[in-house]
Amino acid sequence: MMNKTVIVGVDIGGTTVKIGFLQNSGDIIEKWEIPTNTANSGLSIVDDIWDAISQKAMALSISQAHILGIGVGAPGFIDSKTGYVYEAVNIGWKDVELAEQLSSKSGLPVFVENDANIAVLGENWLGAGKNSEDVIAITLGTGVGGGIIAGGKILNGVNGTAGEIGHITVDPNGYSCNCGRKGCLETLASATGFVRQAMNIIDTNTSSKLAERYRKNGTVTAKDIFELAQQGDMDSRGIITHTAEVIGLAISNLTMTLNPSKVLVGGGVSKAGDQLLEPIKQAFKKYALPRTFEACEVRIAELGNDAGIIGAASLVKNHTAKM
């Protein structure tokens, strides 16, 4: 079908693995998803990924010789130099030689990064980052992820925890976090965190709009909160204002260490757009050093779910360009 080289981008998530065949330009030729099989400590995940890639390559008449390499984003703590996953709790992995396994199955070069980091790389390459040298990205999803590009390079730190923005402590006496600590940014600013704050109101004020919504739907979501806020509900507005304040404060602290030109806000919650972005910017302005604030643009991420596979492809592109 084609003579051009193809790059494979893989984004491993807790429920699905997103896979894409991309051109060198980052344009997506084909993308699809397979379920993440977390049974038996995620033992079959690497096989599943390679089976899916090789079947699709065959279906598209792409020969292995035309595949430049495989870039992978995996959740958890990762040694990106070796492609080793120390631990990825939500898919059951502990001490998995991911790059080594996938490379020996495929015969292709494999490069691995943390999933939040590949999303930042993708956004910075083809999305809202516009190839900036210094970027902070925050992903407000089920949890809160983050990634930092400093001087054009993604930061990993000494053992893979750099840019774990979701676990910045914002309230030492706050809610318990999945990481075992208390009051992490994630406990408030994730979709789960928004709902947690709504549930507090629902429990204490049964005549609130939020409680009404909860009774009607049997559940309440972050989307409900933004919707109700738009309709004038003060409780929902209060949740958004408070959370944006916390996020803006965290951003202002982060920017003091990096002095970035961009802060990118992505993830499902960021679909709220300006309704979330504006109060975040206000809080950021309030707390930041003016000079730091002036140089920094806060933007909503643009690539959505494709950021991961695009960033994973950029890993391959960047690494093989050096070879």
Ligand SMILES: [Zn+2]
């Ligand atoms: Zn935490």
